[in-house]
Amino acid sequence: MTDVPVALIQVTDVRRITPRMVRVTFAGDGLDAFPTWPDQQLKLLFPRPGQTAPRLPDKGADGDVMRWYEAFLAIPEDERPWMRSYTVRSYDAERHRITVDFVLHAAAEAPEADTAAGPATRWAAKAQRGDTLARYGPSAIYARPLPLDGADWLLLAGDETALPAIGSLVEALPEGARAVAYIEVADAAEEQFFATPADLTVRWVHRNDVAAGNGEALLSAVRDAAFPSSGEAFAWLAGEAGTVRALRRHLVNERGLATTQIDFTGYWRRKLTQDDAPTAEDLAEAQEKIAEARAQAGE
Structure with missing residues (x-):
């Protein structure tokens, strides 16, 4: 049994749940004993043009994660899969299926989509049953308790890219838990319903202008x-990294929250992709998260 959590997955269902959100269901090896928790992250690997499935390193690498990744990077760039981070929206333990929600940016269905949208968006816009991706993860070592643990109420804030994680979090909250969510989406058509026993209040923030998705509406709300x-x-x-940093500064400087009372993640960066090198702010954010994790662990 390899320690590297990599496997091919096949599309079994595609459903447009809002005009700009596609829910894709996958089957594949390893999903019969799939570790699951709220806000569960994994990486999806997308095939290059002309490929029917993403090219993966040869089996082996002695089950070592670092050797596997070195072998992955050794694949010629024009054949190496694009790798993107996503949230597992849900897991069906009976049918051994996972679902992942994909945001379709406005450019995905434009005539010039091949250059205007990223590889994951292009793939999701045309996904159909039988298509094949690969997954890397998840690993149970990254499982964390619900954010409400030890708190009286939970504040959630994010854009549409955070919707899958927010959905999995609030649906896992226990009865009587209090939560308030501020979610920025393009317009009312992008709103979703969450079934939860918790005392949940959702404040939808509408941009009403897809091109103006700069996070200001969410920050103001x-x-x-x-x-x-x-x-x-x-x-x-x-959500967007710059917006997340601004929200965090507001909560610490103006609302009086301690940094240990905030879990923050920049899912995407304006004008940059996950293939681009990290910025100085990205690196500083990563160092802060490491320092806070160590503090919480008592190191």
């Missing part, structure tokens, strides 16, 4: 929000 007057909060933030 959170700045203007009237938070519960009592009880300790825990904040979960995700």
Whole structure:
């Protein structure tokens, strides 16, 4: 049994759940004993043009993650799969299926989509049953408790890229838990329903202009929000990296939250892709997250 959590997965169902969100269901090896938890991240590998499945390193690498990744990087760039991070929206333990939600940016269905949209968006816009991707992960070592653990109420804030994680989090909250979510989407057609036993309030923030998705609407909504007057909060933030950093600064500097009361992740960067090198802000954010994880672990 390899320690490298890599396997091919096949599309079994494709459903457009909103005009700009596609829900894709996958089957594949390893999904019969699939570790699962809320806000569960994994990487998907997308084939290059002309490939029917992503090219993976030869089997082996002695089950070592680093050797596998070295072998992955050794694949010629024009044949090496694109790798992107996604959230597992749900897991069907009976049918051994996972679902992943893909945001379709406006450019995905434009005539010039091959250059205007990224590889994951292009793939999702045309996905159909039988298509093959590969997954890397998830690994149970990255499983974390629900953010509400030890807090009186949970604040969630993010854009549409955070919707799958927000959905999995609020649907896992126990009865009686309090949560407030601020979610920025293009317009009312992109709103979703979450089934949860928790006391959940969702504040939808509409951009009403897809091209103006700069995070200002979300940031303004959170700045203007009237938070519960009592009880300790825990904040979960995700979406565009610059917006997430601004939200975090607001919560620390103006709302008085400690950095240990905030879980934050930049899912994407404006004008940059996951293939681009990290910026100085990205590196500083990573160092902060490492420092906070060590502090919480008592190191």
